[in-house]
Amino acid sequence: MTPSGQRPPPRSAPGLALLTALVQAAGTATLVRGQQADVGVVGYTLLVLGGLALADRHRFPRRNFVIVAVATTVYLVLDHPPHLAFVAPAIAVSAAITAGHRWLVWSVAFGGYAVWLGSGAATIDRALTGAAIVVGLGLFTELVTPAVRLVQQAAREQWRLNEERQRRQASEERLRIAAELHDVLGHHLSLINIRAGVALHLMAREPDQARVALDTIQRTSAEALREVQSVLNTLYPTGGAAPRSPAPGLDRLAHLTVDAGLPVRTVVGGEPRPLPAGVDRAAYRVVQEALTNVRRHAGTGAVATITIEYRPEALMVQIDDDGGAGEPRDAPAGNGITGMRERAAALGGVLTAGPVPGGWRVHAHLPLDPEPAP
Numbered sequence: 001m002t003p004s005g006q007r008p009p010p011r012s013a014p015g016l017a018l019l020t021a022l023v024q025a026a027g028t029a030t031l032v033r034g035q036q037a038d039v040g041v042v043g044y045t046l047l048v049l050g051g052l053a054l055a056d057r058h059r060f061p062r063r064n065f066v067i068v069a070v071a072t073t074v075y076l077v078l079d080h081p082p083h084l085a086f087v088a089p090a091i092a093v094s095a096a097i098t099a100g101h102r103w104l105v106w107s108v109a110f111g112g113y114a115v116w117l118g119s120g121a122a123t124i125d126r127a128l129t130g131a132a133i134v135v136g137l138g139l140f141t142e143l144v145t146p147a148v149r150l151v152q153q154a155a156r157e158q159w160r161l162n163e164e165r166q167r168r169q170a171s172e173e174r175l176r177i178a179a180e181l182h183d184v185l186g187h188h189l190s191l192i193n194i195r196a197g198v199a200l201h202l203m204a205r206e207p208d209q210a211r212v213a214l215d216t217i218q219r220t221s222a223e224a225l226r227e228v229q230s231v232l233n234t235l236y237p238t239g240g241a242a243p244r245s246p247a248p249g250l251d252r253l254a255h256l257t258v259d260a261g262l263p264v265r266t267v268v269g270g271e272p273r274p275l276p277a278g279v280d281r282a283a284y285r286v287v288q289e290a291l292t293n294v295r296r297h298a299g300t301g302a303v304a305t306i307t308i309e310y311r312p313e314a315l316m317v318q319i320d321d322d323g324g325a326g327e328p329r330d331a332p333a334g335n336g337i338t339g340m341r342e343r344a345a346a347l348g349g350v351l352t353a354g355p356v357p358g359g360w361r362v363h364a365h366l367p368l369d370p371e372p373a374p
Contacts, residue, residue: 021051050088061099068092073112249280270310290319299324
């Protein structure tokens with residue numbers, strides 16, 4: 001891939017150059033067979049040189065046109081039969097004029113023509129034929145050049161759009177990974193912090209309960225490491241090991257609520273069914289972030305209720321908490337709520353979060369695709 005914002009370098013065309021050299025040399029040899037005209041080693045060398053000079057005409061159109069023009073002029077001045085000697089100049093003229101070097105083309109073309117006439121090697125028929133070829137080819141190229149430039153401009157624009165799309169996709173992927181890491185680390189670290197505080201508080205008085213809290217910390221930290229590794233593996237899909245656990249979804253909701261660090265009640269409505277991967281993962285992350293915010297911002301003894309409703313056209317996810325013992329809270333600071341809204345919006349859904357009578361509510365409406373992606 002080329003660096004961002006730069007056009008890819010023009011490609012060389014050795015195939016056409018080899019074909020032109022072969023046509024000029026072999027075609028001329030065929031046409032002069034049985035005639036008195038002698039092309040000779042020098043003549044065939046000039047014909048081959050003129051053809052091969054077209055190999056990188058797109059990168060160096062001026063230089064290559066001059067080489068072809070000089071080789072062709074020398075060939076004609078040596079009084080060799082013209083026949084197919086104008087094939088390479090025709091291609092070189094087209095490349096140079098298309099690149100915008102028309103004054104160079106006309107100057108060198110008429111200069112070479114004048115040298116040929118002045119050398120005395122041109123008969124009247126050859127001179128008229130050569131003039132017709134030079135003028136006709138130049139005028140034809142001048143007429144075709146605008147269309148060629150439009151095609152080139154369209155190709156450049158398409159290349160630019162492809163580059164922009166790739167950059168946008170890379171940016172969206174980085175944002176997705178950042179959101180995943182935010183959800184994983186925010187949830188698990190807050191839970192570890194709460195359990196660590198409980199363990200310290202109970203260490204001397206109730207060691208058995210402290211051991212339970214430490215066991216929870218161990219499991220939570222291991223789970224956090226697995227999820228972080230799973231997310232980071234998406235950055236290096238070929239260089240790292242495959243994720244050891246599946247992407248989180250509502251099938252892991254029970255595990256999430258057991259280790260939530262606060263009383264949680266789950267209510268499921270409708271007929272549970274397989275969900276599109278993006279919707280399933282987003283629903284899990286919404287619940288995870290909402291429970292994290294309850295632990296961080298609600299008062300002591302807060303109780304949360306998770307409601308999952310499977311509707312024909314959408315999945316509804318709602319998390320309510322009673323606020324616990326404490327003052328009513330404002331919207332949590334940080335990127336959690338924003339990240340949840342962006343997840344829902346990316347799926348064409350809506351997420352709201354705010355205070356309600358008796359506590360706080362997060363409500364997400366996630367549309368379901370008619371044909372879930374595999």
